Amino acid sequence: MIERLTRNPLALGGAFVASALLGALLFALIQAWLPGLGKRAQIERVVRDYILQHPEIIPEAIDKLRAGETVKAQQAEAEARKALPGQLAAVQKPYGSAWAGNPTGDVTVVAFMDYACGYCRASLPAIEELLSKDPGVRIVYREFPVLGPESGVAARWALAAAEQGKFRAFHDALYAEGPPSSETIAAAAAKAGLDKALAEKAIRSRPVEAEIAANHALGQKLAMTGTPSWVVGGELLYGARDYAGLAEAVAAARKAR
Incomplete structure (x- = not known):
């Protein structure tokens, strides 16, 4: 022992x-x-x-x-699952362009993620496969930086990218670059084609700060102690998921409608 x-x-x-x-x-x-x-x-x-x-x-x-x-x-x-119905509208509403898939999809998958999270990175192929195979799914990305100050900086830049309609480009580029740092964030911003002046203004703005604070408040209400965490339809999931796990949760959400 x-x-x-x-x-x-x-x-x-x-x-x-x-x-x-x-x-x-x-x-x-x-x-x-x-x-x-x-x-x-x-x-x-x-x-x-x-x-x-x-x-x-x-x-x-x-x-x-x-x-x-x-x-x-x-x-x-158990308390989080009771609270979820009252939080669902806020959870499923994306910030700017922080979403992918079918904008009117019948099932929304919300991913609470942190750019420094290895399990979040490991879940990316599952999300991409779900998007490619299920035309009825909408993915909403919520910035949930919990792994240190660099995660917080990366989340702010991602939201700035979302304001410019370039969230996915920045999101994918930063995960491809590696763990968040000043160098990888700058490289991802350049690859995504962000207007740097607008982004630098946005990352210090009240809307961006309010969005991150709201996500942390949602995470607390929904008993999210780490990333990734998910809301699939009206169900809470915690931890990394492969394609089969996400597809099963989506199927269950459709059945429950």
Whole structure:
């Protein structure tokens, strides 16, 4: 078990947190039970020796922590699905030209994405295949920068491109260039043929700032903790999807109409 934890950074982080919590709890208990024990160093030594003698309590604590987090996530997703109908109009309304496919399609697929997200990049072929095979689908792209300041800058440039009717050109070019940086954003803007002066003005504008803030607010209401996240028809999906997964969700949305 310990070997598996060391190969998993998230689990290892959880182990450190669990160890710290266990240590703090044991410290408090020992101090309460044995007030005469005195110095902190003595109590810490007792706690350390106990954990070393009973290492099985660490994975047990991690499992309990994970179970609690899973329940919380399930509850949040259930609340998000209840909230979605009231948010659907805002979710499906694109910013400028940040959409693709059939403008009057019978199913709208909304993709919340971050240009620094590898899973978003991995989902791009699935979106393209869906567009090529299903003439009744409309894709709406929502900028959802959650992976750092460079993601935020890239999102602003994408919205500036959307104002110029060149969202897809910029979107595709930036993903082709690589992770967002000043160099890749500039290269993508040039490839997309953006008016640089207009774009630089737009990225600092209130509408662009308001759009990103609105997307983050929507993401919070819909329990989106990462990218990509999706709204297909009236259904929420989380995580990367291949073509089969998106096509299945679209078919389910049509059936539910």
